[in-house]
Amino acid sequence: MAIKDYIRERFFPHMWCAGCGHGIVLNGLLRAIEQIGISKNDIVMVSGIGCSSRISGYVDFHTLHTLHGRALAFATGVKMSRPELKLIVPMGDGDALAIGGNHFIHAARRNIDMTAIVMNNRIYGMTGGQYSPLSGYGTSATTAPYSNIDHTFDVVNLSVAAGASFVARTTAYHVMQMISVLKQAILHKGFSVVEILTQCPTYFGRKNKLGGAVEMMEYFKNNTTSVGSKAKQENPELIERGVFVRKEIPEYCSEYEKIIQRATIG
Amino acid sequence: MSQNIRFIQGNEVCVEAALYAGLNFFAGYPITPSTEIAEHLSLRLPQIKGRFIQMEDEIASVCAIIGASLTGHKVMTATSGPGFSLMQEGLGYAIMAEIPCVIINVQRGGPSTGLPTSVSQGDVGQALWGTHGDHAVIAMTASNHQDIFAMTVHAFNMAETYRTPVILLFDEVTGHMRERLVIPEPGEFPLVERLRTSVKEGVDYHPYLPREDGRLPMSDFGGKHRYNVTGLAHDMWGFPSNNPSVVQGLLRHLVDKINNNSHNITRYNEYEMEDARTVLISYGSSARSALHVVKNRRARGERIGLLELQTLWPFPFGLVRQKCADAKYIVVVEMNMGQILQPVRMAVDNPERVYLANRIDGVFITPTDIKNILRIIQGRGM
Ligand SMILES: Cc1ncc(C[n+]2csc(CCOP(=O)(O)OP(=O)(O)O)c2C)c(N)n1
Ligand code: SF4
Numbered sequence: 001m002a003i004k005d006y007i008r009e010r011f012f013p014h015m016w017c018a019g020c021g022h023g024i025v026l027n028g029l030l031r032a033i034e035q036i037g038i039s040k041n042d043i044v045m046v047s048g049i050g051c052s053s054r055i056s057g058y059v060d061f062h063t064l065h066t067l068h069g070r071a072l073a074f075a076t077g078v079k080m081s082r083p084e085l086k087l088i089v090p091m092g093d094g095d096a097l098a099i100g101g102n103h104f105i106h107a108a109r110r111n112i113d114m115t116a117i118v119m120n121n122r123i124y125g126m127t128g129g130q131y132s133p134l135s136g137y138g139t140s141a142t143t144a145p146y147s148n149i150d151h152t153f154d155v156v157n158l159s160v161a162a163g164a165s166f167v168a169r170t171t172a173y174h175v176m177q178m179i180s181v182l183k184q185a186i187l188h189k190g191f192s193v194v195e196i197l198t199q200c201p202t203y204f205g206r207k208n209k210l211g212g213a214v215e216m217m218e219y220f221k222n223n224t225t226s227v228g229s230k231a232k233q234e235n236p237e238l239i240e241r242g243v244f245v246r247k248e249i250p251e252y253c254s255e256y257e258k259i260i261q262r263a264t265i266g
Numbered sequence: 267m268s269q270n271i272r273f274i275q276g277n278e279v280c281v282e283a284a285l286y287a288g289l290n291f292f293a294g295y296p297i298t299p300s301t302e303i304a305e306h307l308s309l310r311l312p313q314i315k316g317r318f319i320q321m322e323d324e325i326a327s328v329c330a331i332i333g334a335s336l337t338g339h340k341v342m343t344a345t346s347g348p349g350f351s352l353m354q355e356g357l358g359y360a361i362m363a364e365i366p367c368v369i370i371n372v373q374r375g376g377p378s379t380g381l382p383t384s385v386s387q388g389d390v391g392q393a394l395w396g397t398h399g400d401h402a403v404i405a406m407t408a409s410n411h412q413d414i415f416a417m418t419v420h421a422f423n424m425a426e427t428y429r430t431p432v433i434l435l436f437d438e439v440t441g442h443m444r445e446r447l448v449i450p451e452p453g454e455f456p457l458v459e460r461l462r463t464s465v466k467e468g469v470d471y472h473p474y475l476p477r478e479d480g481r482l483p484m485s486d487f488g489g490k491h492r493y494n495v496t497g498l499a500h501d502m503w504g505f506p507s508n509n510p511s512v513v514q515g516l517l518r519h520l521v522d523k524i525n526n527n528s529h530n531i532t533r534y535n536e537y538e539m540e541d542a543r544t545v546l547i548s549y550g551s552s553a554r555s556a557l558h559v560v561k562n563r564r565a566r567g568e569r570i571g572l573l574e575l576q577t578l579w580p581f582p583f584g585l586v587r588q589k590c591a592d593a594k595y596i597v598v599v600e601m602n603m604g605q606i607l608q609p610v611r612m613a614v615d616n617p618e619r620v621y622l623a624n625r626i627d628g629v630f631i632t633p634t635d636i637k638n639i640l641r642i643i644q645g646r647g648m
Contacts, residue, residue, distance in 0.1 A: 060492055078336060
């Protein structure tokens with residue numbers, strides 16, 4: 001199938017700014033799905049609220065555009081009630097880790113089979129450039145006019161600590177890697193997290209004088225490296241990309257099937 | 267025929283009734299005085315291949331049941347005041363996206379953490395206006411085990427019929443008291459299944475285009491139609507829209523589908539109402555004491571009756587007005603500061619005849635409490 005066949009053309013043009021990284025994520029995600037060859041009827045995409053979360057409106061799956069921060073909670077209900085469906089949950093960094101932080105760690109802890117994609121642009125795009133928990137110390141935002149004193153989360157470390165059984169990071173620049181890790185994440189049985197560093201030229205770029213979309217993507221190219229690479233040893237400032245964790249541990253819905261078996265025998 | 271008789275708590279009645287109605291998925295977070303509902307369902311649901319999950323909080327619980335409803339299941343959550351407050355955004359989502367679900371609030375005293383183990387009916391107003399924006403909601407209650415069963419089944423039926431959340435407002439007394447329940451036979455109560463679309467695969471399905479009667483045929487997530495569900499104002503495709511006529515049409519539909527069907531939604535009981543000059547209006551556990559007063563005083567020849575409301579929202583204005591037409595005294599008996607008193611005053615011709623007999627101190631209102639207040643109202647002194 002062509003990528004076009006995964007899109008609801010009726011709902012275009014999309015609402016993203018020119019140069020926004022979210023569209024690149026959409027493209028990478030659809031290519032990953034197309035390469036795996038899952039039927040559109042078997043995919044449920046659940047998103048929250050934010051520029052990133054609008055991704056669900058544009059794709060021809062069963063799509064559930066929910067409340068700010070709550071996508072994983074809705075997704076948990078969908079998955080538990082129809083475990084055979086594939087759940088893909090794209091979220092903004094604020095959506096996933098500020099208002100939705102609690103749902104994020106608990107979904108990871110349960111190891112419920114779904115793919116959480118954190119579209120990390122380090123800012124609240126939808127509401128116009130306020131700092132997010134991922135903005136980081138020293139950044140600038142409309143609510144941090146004197147510079148941000150909030151420290152950031154490391155999404156990878158957080159996910160690992162919370163119990164996610166597949167954890168990866170990539171960027172909007174590294175599209176081929178994005179497709180590859182998304183494929184692995186979607187095929188993984190358990191809670192998978194893919195953090196994708198993506199650019200919001202309109203707010204994060206402008207507020208922090210990082211240039212336009214091209215300069216921001218160049219930043220991803222020049223300041224990241226493969227996980228475990230020598231470059232990282234030489235320059236610890238570099239952000240690692242790739243698959244950090246992949247483990248086979250009991251998945252939540254499969255475990256619940258065992259409970260049903262136990263309950264129906266007795 | 268041998269009857270299936272049980273001697274159980276109100277919260278267990280609710281569990282039995284939900285299972286009778288076809289409940290298949292429950293998500294919740296423990297909170298007194300509702301916790302027994304979650305405990306029993308964690309045991310019972312997997313026995314019928316249903317699913318139970320204890321979520322990380324009440325926000326997640328209401329979101330999870332909405333997700334599970336979309337895949338075609340009958341769903342429920344149960345909580346009490348603090349948790350019900352947390353559920354308000356999700357409740358509004360279910361109203362806006364028209365997702366059938368049942369939310370039980372076994373009321374405790376509030377506000378805030380309030381009185382976790384004491385009785386109150388303080389969340390009646392919140393059930394109606396707790397979530398933001400113009401909307402209509404269905405909320406019901408009951409005063410005894412047989413009715414808790416019937417109203418719980420009715421709640422599922424109304425949720426599925428009108429594709430809307432239905433709130434069951436029980437309270438600490440009805441939830442925890444034990445009395446006899448005759449479990450109805452299968453088939454004794456009709457069960458409503460949601461309308462499913464007959465649109466064939468490959469043909470355009472408009473998930474948010476209501477039929478003439480206001481009902482909205484649904485397609486299960488995972489089924490043959492793929493569509494968008496959102497809490498944003500949306501068009502017939504379920505796609506976000508801020509077109510004024512689309513928005514106006516949507517809001518009217520959401521409110522009209524409930525308010526115009528109040529006759530189908532409303533349930534009530536009446537006792538000794540034919541010639542009553544004093545009408546007690548009550549609901550939930552306080553109606554038990556009110557009924558006691560009516561029986562007691564009728565025996566002594568007083569023309570007194572009880573109108574027990576079971577559907578609180580949409581408020582049955584016409585019913586209350588008609589039943590109170592000949593009353594000299596209309597006394598609302600409730601355990602709050604007058605949350606049903608207000609709509610009763612709006613409903614009747616002579617609002618100055620409407621009085622309040624209440625308790626707000628976490629102590630169950632007794633027949634003696636009501637009698638004492640009646641004496642004052644009827645001008646007979648203490
Ligand atoms: C309960 C609630 N609080 C606040 C908002 C307002 N709001 C909408 S999107 C958003 C943040 C979006 O940022 P992020 O999740 O990082 O996604 P982005 O827009 O950057 O893609 C906020 C605060 C809301 N919709 N709901
Ligand atoms: S505001 Fe930022 S995140 Fe939102 S669409 Fe524009 S560039 Fe993208």
